[in-house]
Amino acid sequence: MVQPSFSHPTKREDAGPSTSPTAALDAFLDNQHQSYYEELYKSEAVCLCILRSLPPVCRHIILHILWSHQPIRTVDVKLFLQMDLKTPLPELDEVVRPALNRKILHPMIHKKAKMQWPMNDTFKRGLRNALTGLGTSNSFGVPFERDTEEGIPTQEELVAYGEDTFEGILKYMVSSGLEIGFPVARPQEEVLQLLHASGLMTDPSDPTGQNPNINRLTITSKGFQFLLEDRQTQLWEILMYYLSAKEANSERSAVVLSMFFSLGCMQLGQDYSASASFPHAQAALNDLAQYGFIYRSSEDTDQFFPTHLATALCSGDATVTKSQDADEKRFLILETNYKIYAYTSNELEIAILNLFVDIRIRYPNLVVGKLDRKNVKAAMEKGISAHQIISYLSSHAHPQMYNSPPPLLHPTIVDQLHLWDRERNRLKAEDTVMFEFFSKELFDDTEAEARANAALQHSIPSQKLLFIEPHTKAAITEFVKERQARLRSGI
Template sequence: MPATVRQRPQPGQKNPDSSTHALLPFLQVQSATALSRLYQSPSSCLSIFRLLAPVERQIVMNLLWLESAMTPSTLAAWVTTEGQKLYDSSLDTLSHLHILHNYPTKLALNTTFKTSLRHAITGGGTTGSFGVPAEKDEKRLPLDVEGLDSYALERWETILHFMVSSGTGQNPQRPSPGVLYLLQRSGLMGNQHGSLQITSAGFQFLLHESHAQLWNLLLQYLHMAEERQMDLVEVLSFLFMLSTMELGREYSTENLSKTQKAMLEDLRDYGLLWQRRPTSRRFSPTRLATTLTSSSPDLPSSTGASSTGFIVLETNYRVYAYTDNPLQTAILNLFVSLKYRFPNLVVGSITRDSVKRALNNGISADQIISYLVTHAHPQMRKNNPLLPVTVQDQIRLWELEKNRLKSQEGYLYTSFASQADYEYVLNYAKQMELVLWENNAKRSFFGSIEGHANIRSFIERRSAGGSG
């Protein structure tokens, strides 16, 4: 089949032709030894196969059941002229992942990867790579699927709600210290005036669907694995194992490594798995975990960017939000002055003060406009342009207004005895590149705070010399 096939991208992929899943670049920079260890797990190989772009998966399947290598020219003969660039890029990706062996001399799969993926597809092997189901406990029934969904949604929205509500005077439920540390390390929140507040990157994070948001945090978690003295391969293997488990089933912790058992607490905080007690020897993965490497919806009532549009924006800057979701209301409150709240409707206005408040929190005008576009009500989508141009222009003008002025600490030097004294000190400060502003008519200039000690010493030396 020619390599011009198109398929809906996996979560985290903008387009299979131009982008890859967020995890693949991370895997490509890992050592061949680490990847070889990872490929010993059938669940890991199956999960990585799911994350590959369509043409990459097609190449793997064409080579999977071959016992000998294929010549590059043989496979290249199937590629159309239009698909050549995409085909070459796919081979390059597979090579960097060490899935292809001895490329470009010949085309053959890494032996370890091939064996494990075959086991994953045919059901062979007894390694417990896909988890070991726990024995049924008649006294304590496992949490049902609906309960797992509610638990995962509550944990995940606790994190998002804290991000948008911190710094606004509200007191949302606080996530665990581990989650807060991760939010800071990933740049989604920053310490301002002694409290954590959402950053510009954090607001952009809120525009994504929850699946992409989760992988954003998990990638930062993977980057931190080494400093926490965790085995990266075991961390990855456990995440891939969770992604292949069955929703609603309990699994045993007995076969998990020390690193993987330590991960249980972290993943509970993100809503990826549920345990009756922290010391329990069984756990259940939630939908957030079982869909990590699939294109299935991660949560049945997700509040990410893929949610149905609910915002109506009028030319008079009035905003009507048809929602009863506290998280969506809190996000709107970042840049909208809310006036009224009804059971399924929130009414407010975009004002100069509300936009300035958002800008001071690091949110840009383009991000505000992008959020309004992303969540526009279906009725709004009949308009052309979708948002009123006057409102878009005014939001950008308010941003330009903020950027016109810059504040900088320093010292004002004035009341010189003569023009000669003023010019003498001014020239010295200019030579040292310490002058921020000057006014010759008033014999005054403004110097940087770092250079004040030098300027003061110069003035004192000149005064001691008897020059006034």
């Protein structure tokens, strides 16, 4: 059996806000019940990956008592963490909250005059097997028995394949938002359906979203925000969208999620047997090839190679995800005259810039353009907000821009982007009911009544016109009739 790596995920230091790359996974797991975790923890790979995802304190506590047959006593945790023995129990509960949320520890109980947390037996057994290599679930993958070394892709080729396949999907999303697109391969139909179902792309001619034409999909505001995320976050979001689609079809998502964790524990460059590694998730494994997570020489072969996109899911190894290089992300210089200099040859980044920048000159590794009202407004009409553009410009700012006094982006440019964004929000369409009056007295009385009942939207006294909330039409009409009758009778 291929032995996994037990190293802790490498931490990245990005310029942007600190957001967990596994936020989508965490949100999904937070909504699962105990029975779901019991099925997950039958896989040793899942137990190892969940352990890696915990904060260091929780991880050390679990490893410290893993080989004990007794529950975790609160007094032992206090001593282990060198805490005051009088520390309140609720405060201690918060220390192990991540382990409680993942159902690794059961809620605190009182037993034999001591407070303690029982440990999940399924998780304990799975993690022990993962650390000792005694597991029988083949969750770390079963190597493929090949007869020849010919045609075996190198690690560099697997990285290139995974990157090109996934970036091809992102380029297609960007191209859909351009008036004049650029040549890009069209993803398979299943991928487009997932992009639509997840809200990353939409069919403008189908406002209900019930009968989309996948040939007319365009990027949404949510899709643009997706492009701004780092690669690790993008991968987990796509996988969680895929998992949600499986659940919507009443399929067993725990089996598929276990496969994701297993792929995250595999080794780049090693080939595995699909039938032996994932006997109950063959269809899902085939689907992952469409996103670049695995490589197969042909659809009917049992041999597959996980790419760097898959092997980095749980290890967090940024060295094999080249798009996460901090220097490559910081390539933009924005001047106060709205000119932009982008020191990059990355087609995807240039395509994203093309959404809201008027690109005027392009050299082999330099693009020169300008932020102008026409291009920015066109991007905003597609749902891209000023905040998202500002976020993109800030997170991709060249190190040279940090040498200038703060703020990073000149306030004039930031304010202008917000003003352009507000231009399309100056008019707001609302349903209304209009009342026209011939009597000034009746107009004044009705206006006062509508205002008193928070039903008035707008009034034009010179023309004796009132505009009221539609749901109050019956009540206002009744008031007008009664007031008219009184005025006619002279009351």
